[in-house]
Amino acid sequence: MRVLGVDPGLTRCGLGVVEGSPGRPLNLVAVDVVRTPADAELGHRLLAIETALEEWLTRYRPDTVAVERVFSQHNVRTVMGTAQASGVATLVAARRGIPVVTHTPSEVKAAVSGSGKADKTQVAFMVTRLLRLDAQPKPADASDALALAICQVWRGAAQNRLQAAVAAAGRGRR
Structure with a gap:
């Protein structure tokens, strides 16, 4: 499974592609941050x-896009920018028919x-270890x-199996 993770933000929008499956070593495919001037x-x-997301979807062809779920913070302005960037990521993936999932920061x-x-x-330490990197990806x-x-690689696979089991059980009752 290949997943594009998006840490949405207007000033810095993190993008990371990971490939793997539960129980197997994960592989870093690409990582970067899209920066836009605050002014x-x-x-x-x-x-x-x-534009950056479109390029990444074309270049890396993820199976799924995982976006951080926007949650209420004290700074409404920050929440608005995060929500807007999140909406762009969701729209770009949906336009291509790529499933989009959201995860809360605590789930991640x-x-x-x-x-x-x-x-x-x-x-950051665990990401570095799990992907067997020489240095921590920066910025955060x-x-x-x-x-x-x-x-998403780990939890998405489990969720897909559960959904398939529920669907199969539902078909078996008919």
């Missing part, structure tokens, strides 16, 4: 994120570190995007 017009910033932290309360340093947005992709 640029909103439409231009969203367009830059869309728990998947990669074993604790939903892990800090960014712990998550890059590491977070990879963590999202890892979370």
Whole structure:
């Protein structure tokens, strides 16, 4: 399974592609951060994120896109930018028929570190170990995007099996 993880943000939007399956070593395919100037017009910033995502979907052909679920923070402005970037990622993937899943930050932290309360340093450390990297991906947005992709590789496979089992059980009752 190949997953594009997206850590949405207007100033820095993390992108990370991971390939693997549960119980097997994971492989880093690519990682980067799309940066947009804070003083640029909103439409231009969203367009830059869309353009980068389109290029990544064409180049890396993920099976699924995993986006961090937007949650309420104290800074409404930050939440708005995150939600807008998240919407762009969802739209670009949906336009191509690629499934999009969302994971909360605590789900991602728990998947990669074993604790939903892990800090960014712990998550970055585990991403580095799980992908067998020589150095931690920087900035944190890059590491977070990879963590999202890892979370989906592991949890998505389990969710798919559960959904298939439920569907099969439903067919068996008819």
